[in-house]
Amino acid sequence: MTEMGATRDGYGDALLDIAADNRVVVLEADLGKSTKSLHFRKAYPERTVSCGIGEQNMMLIGAGLASSGYIPFASTFAIFTERGFEQVRNGIARPNLAVHICGSHGGTHTGTDGSSAQSIEDLAIYRTLPNMVVMHPCDTVSTRELTKQLVELNSPSYTRTARNKTPVVHSGREDEIKIGKGIVLKDGSDVAIIACGVLVHEAMKAAEDLASQGVSAAVIDMHTLKPLDNDLIDRYVAKCGSIVTAEDHSIIGGLGSAVAEYTSSNNPVPIERIGVKDRFGESGEAQQMLDLLHLSSPHISEAAKRAVARKA
Amino acid sequence: MQSMAIEELEDMARRCRVEICRMTHRAKAGHPGGSLSEIDILCGLYGSRLRVDASNPKWADRDRFILSKGHASPGMYALLAEMGFISHEDLESYRVLGGVCQGHVDMKWTPGVDFSAGSLGMGLSYGMGCALAARMDGSSRTTYVMIGDGEIQEGAIWEAAMAARHHELGNLKVFLDRNNIQNDDFCEVQMRMFDIPAKWHGFGWAVKEIDGHNMHEIVEAIAWLDTITDRPAIIIANTVKGKGVSFMENNPAFHGAPPNDEQLQLAMTELGVSV
Numbered sequence: 193m194t195e196m197g198a199t200r201d202g203y204g205d206a207l208l209d210i211a212a213d214n215r216v217v218v219l220e221a222d223l224g225k226s227t228k229s230l231h232f233r234k235a236y237p238e239r240t241v242s243c244g245i246g247e248q249n250m251m252l253i254g255a256g257l258a259s260s261g262y263i264p265f266a267s268t269f270a271i272f273t274e275r276g277f278e279q280v281r282n283g284i285a286r287p288n289l290a291v292h293i294c295g296s297h298g299g300t301h302t303g304t305d306g307s308s309a310q311s312i313e314d315l316a317i318y319r320t321l322p323n324m325v326v327m328h329p330c331d332t333v334s335t336r337e338l339t340k341q342l343v344e345l346n347s348p349s350y351t352r353t354a355r356n357k358t359p360v361v362h363s364g365r366e367d368e369i370k371i372g373k374g375i376v377l378k379d380g381s382d383v384a385i386i387a388c389g390v391l392v393h394e395a396m397k398a399a400e401d402l403a404s405q406g407v408s409a410a411v412i413d414m415h416t417l418k419p420l421d422n423d424l425i426d427r428y429v430a431k432c433g434s435i436v437t438a439e440d441h442s443i444i445g446g447l448g449s450a451v452a453e454y455t456s457s458n459n460p461v462p463i464e465r466i467g468v469k470d471r472f473g474e475s476g477e478a479q480q481m482l483d484l485l486h487l488s489s490p491h492i493s494e495a496a497k498r499a500v501a502r503k504a
Numbered sequence: 505m506q507s508m509a510i511e512e513l514e515d516m517a518r519r520c521r522v523e524i525c526r527m528t529h530r531a532k533a534g535h536p537g538g539s540l541s542e543i544d545i546l547c548g549l550y551g552s553r554l555r556v557d558a559s560n561p562k563w564a565d566r567d568r569f570i571l572s573k574g575h576a577s578p579g580m581y582a583l584l585a586e587m588g589f590i591s592h593e594d595l596e597s598y599r600v601l602g603g604v605c606q607g608h609v610d611m612k613w614t615p616g617v618d619f620s621a622g623s624l625g626m627g628l629s630y631g632m633g634c635a636l637a638a639r640m641d642g643s644s645r646t647t648y649v650m651i652g653d654g655e656i657q658e659g660a661i662w663e664a665a666m667a668a669r670h671h672e673l674g675n676l677k678v679f680l681d682r683n684n685i686q687n688d689d690f691c692e693v694q695m696r697m698f699d700i701p702a703k704w705h706g707f708g709w710a711v712k713e714i715d716g717h718n719m720h721e722i723v724e725a726i727a728w729l730d731t732i733t734d735r736p737a738i739i740i741a742n743t744v745k746g747k748g749v750s751f752m753e754n755n756p757a758f759h760g761a762p763p764n765d766e767q768l769q770l771a772m773t774e775l776g777v778s779v
Contacts, residue, residue, distance in 0.1 A: 217640070241636060244670070246663035249629045253667075256633015259611075259618070261564065262640070264633075278623060279660070283630060287611055287620040 195360040199353040199389075200296045202335030204228025207265060209336065210343050211236055217257055219243055219266035221250050226355070227267035227296040247272050251279035254291035263290060263343055270295025270311035270352050277317060284348045285321040292342045293318075298328070298352035299440035300473040300481040301390045310473040310481075311352075315388075316445025318350040319418050325349040325371060326418040328439070328447075330392035333362040334415055337369040345371065352389065356478045359393045361413070374421040380410030383496045384428035387438040388414050388447050390478075391466070391487060395438050398492035409436075409496055420450050422458075429455060434462045434499035438492050440482070443467035462502035464495035508551040510719045516586055517547040517719070518775060521748045523582035523595055525771045528762035531599040534607070537758040539579030541683035541716070541743040542571075542650060546583045548722035549648060549679075553730075558588035561615040567645050568634045570619040572627020573652035573681065574608040575760070580617070581605045589616030625658025627651060628678065632668050635676040646730075650679045654686030657695050662707070665736075669708035674733040678709075681716065683745035685756050704738050716741025749774055 208231055210216050218240045224230040233240040243250035247268055254264035273280070273295040284291045300310045318326045325347060329335040335353055342349055361377060362368075368375055377392070378399050387395035392413045399409040410428055414421065429435070435455065437448035448465030455461060468485050482488040508516070520543045528534035550556070555567045571580050581598060584590045590604055597603025606613045608622030619630050631649035638645045655661065668676050682700065684691050691697060704711045710732040714721040725739045745759070746752030749771045752763075763771055 239640070241671070243667055244663070246660075246667060248625075248660040249632070249663035249667055252626055252629030252660075252664075253633040253636065256630040256635075257637050258633075259630075260634055260637030260641070262637055279626060279629070282620070282623045283626050 195363065196357040197332035197360050198355060198357045199329055199332055199335040200228045200355060202329070202332035203267070203294050203296070203339050203353050204231050206336040206339035207232040208235065209340050213263070213343055215261060215263045216343065217241065217262050217264050219250050219254055219264055221245060221247050221268040221272065223268050226269070227294060229265070229267050247276040248279050251276040251291070252283045255283045255289045258289035258291050265292045265294065267294035267296060269309060270298035270314045271309055273350070274311065274314060274317065281321055285323045288323045288347055290346055291348045293350045294353060295350065296353045297355040299354065299390060300468060300485055301440050301478045302355045303478045303481060304475045306475040307472040312442045312468045312473065313445065314350070314352055315417055315441050315447065316449070319445065319450065323347045324418065325416065327371070327416045328352040328389035329415040330389055330413050331358055331360045331362050333360055333366060334369050337366050338371055338415060341371050354390050358390050361392065361396070372416045372419045372421060374424045375413040375415070376410065377413055378411040380408040380432065382408045382432060383434045383436060383500050384410040384412060384432040385436045385438060385492060385496060386412045386414045386447065386451055388417065390440050391438040394482065394487065394489045395492055397489035398496060401489060401493045402496055407496060407500060414447060417447050417450050420454060422454055425451060425454060426459065429459045429461050433503050436464045436466060436492060436495045436499050438466040438487070440487055441467055443469050462499045464499045466492055466495055510723065513547050513551045513719050516551060517544045520547065520579060520582035520586060522772065522775050522777055523585065524578040525749065525763055525768055525775070527578045527581065527595055527598045529768040530596065532762055533599055534578055534762055535575040535760050536578065536762060537685065537745040537752060538573060538576035538652060538681065538683060540747045540749060540752065541745045542576050542681045543579045543583070544717050544719060545650070545679050545681070545722055545741055546579055548719055549726055550583055550587055552723045553726045554648070555645070556616070558616065561589055565643055565645050568618045568631065568647040570627040570631045570647065570649045571609050572621055572649055573624065573655055574621025577605065577607065577609045580609050581614070584614065584616045587616070590614060624652070624655040625660040628661055628664040631676055632664055632673060635673045636671065638675055646675050646677060648677045648679065650681060653680060653682045653684065653697065653700070654691055654694070656680070656697065656700070665704065665707040665709065668736040672734060673736045676736040677729045678736065678738040680738055680740045681743055682740055683743045685745040685754070685759055687759055689756050701740055708735060710735055710737035711740065713740045713742065716743035717747055
């Protein structure tokens with residue numbers, strides 16, 4: 193039986209892991225139970241700041257704390273971080289203050305709450321900001337490791353976590369998990385599937401399916417979208433000669449865009465991008481959403497075959 | 505710190521007014537009106553109360569001053585030059601490529617600037633973070649924030665107003681520069697705000713109204729702020745936009761426009777500079 197977990201729990205556990213550092217403070221916007229910062233609040237109420245339902249204020253309180261030597265972790269739903277985007281842009285990223293923003297319940301995978309809750313543009317907008325690190329880990333283990341590493345990061349960050357459970361794929365490889373370094377989950381030689389977040393497991397299923405059809409697919413967990421692991425991309429461009437990207441995010445501006453931007457200026461190869469095709473979601477269970485929006489493994493397999501066929 | 509005498513503070517403000525006019529004239533851009541309305545308060549605060557050290561601008565336990573209405577940067581720069589954080593030559597770099605004095609105040613560019621402003625409605629929230637940090641540190645340092653009256657039309661101001669009272673931030677002090685003019689026109693035309701003191705009272709703040717150009721009242725009010733320790737406090741300073749330069753006073757045209765050559769000469773004469 194595959195171990196399952198929600199990445200938001202990895203975030204909540206990491207906050208407790210790093211709590212011994214007195215500089216760590218947690219900011220909440222009335223969603224601590226959902227983003228899982230509540231465990232930190234219970235243990236360290238004196239270092240937890242309730243911002244009420246006020247995300248714009250929360251972002252800048254974080255900036256003020258960071259300017260005074262603290263390491264703030266501010267969480268709310270991914271979609272509601274976007275309300276404070278200009279605060280993040282002007283008040284956090286511009287002065288390069290190390291505020292760490294966690295947007296939980298990201299993507300269409302968040303499910304039945306419907307389109308208002310399904311942030312599919314968060315990774316794109318934060319990726320445009322100088323100084324920002326942008327991450328979307330795929331499981332509880334990597335979310336926990338990456339969140340812990342943020343304490344040592346001297347720049348702001350945005351991390352998207354998910355509400356619903358996904359398979360744990362990184363158990364036992366904690367030492368390999370580093371901000372800015374993609375992880376090769378499966379090697380291959382015909383096509384490299386570069387995925388993030390909840391689609392990493394779908395990519396693994398697609399690779400198994402492709403193997404049964406004689407296509408050798410590598411799978412890379414690109415948990416950090418910015419800075420992008422260009423060296424790893426170069427290696428797999430050379431090795432496979434074609435790429436599929438996969439993300440539970442708009443096809444515009446996210447991981448697929450990042451990979452295409454890099455390779456098109458360096459070593460162009462055929463790229464097929466799996467993502468939400470410029471539309472909003474709707475209410476549905478997580479897996480139903482992935483199927484509806486053509487993000488699930490059969491669609492990744494088909495994209496891989498198209499990419500391979502496009503090789504000269 | 506040793507408080508400066510009222511007459512000294514008044515003369516420092518006069519000298520700052522001269523520089524505000526010169527800077528915006530030289531740059532052929534900038535915001536003289538709101539700089540002239542705020543400058544008496546800034547001089548009163550720095551000259552009578554603020555614990556900062558020009559030789560160590562990043563001193564961790566300094567008081568903080570956050571100019572949230574960051575477009576009124578000429579006033580801030582003129583004051584920082586008076587206080588020795590920057591040189592008077594630096595004032596010539598206002599709005600010049602690579603210059604210490606950026607268009608809007610920026611903590612990454614100017615020693616003595618505590619917040620990168622320029623977008624309204626942000627400084628109060630940032631100041632809350634600074635005040636919370638001081639409390640967590642067990643420090644008695646104080647955070648002061650200056651906001652404009654047009655600025656309180658930004659909704660985020662009220663998120664911060666509510667949260668600062670909830671957290672009982674007695675170490676957070678605000679000045680509201682009530683100069684009655686915003687970018688396009690008089691506030692009464694753009695967005696009527698009705699009873700501003702009542703709004704802050706309603707959010708649970710300690711509130712005091714003063715004449716923002718009377719240095720005695722300013723210094724007294726700054727001392728009053730220190731008596732409020734259980735909740736945030738705000739001084740609503742009734743000011744005149746463009747104060748001190750007759751043709752700029754209460755004139756919306758000088759929110760974001762510099763004096764021309766002829767106007768500069770007139771301003772210098774009015775401010776007691778022989779030309």
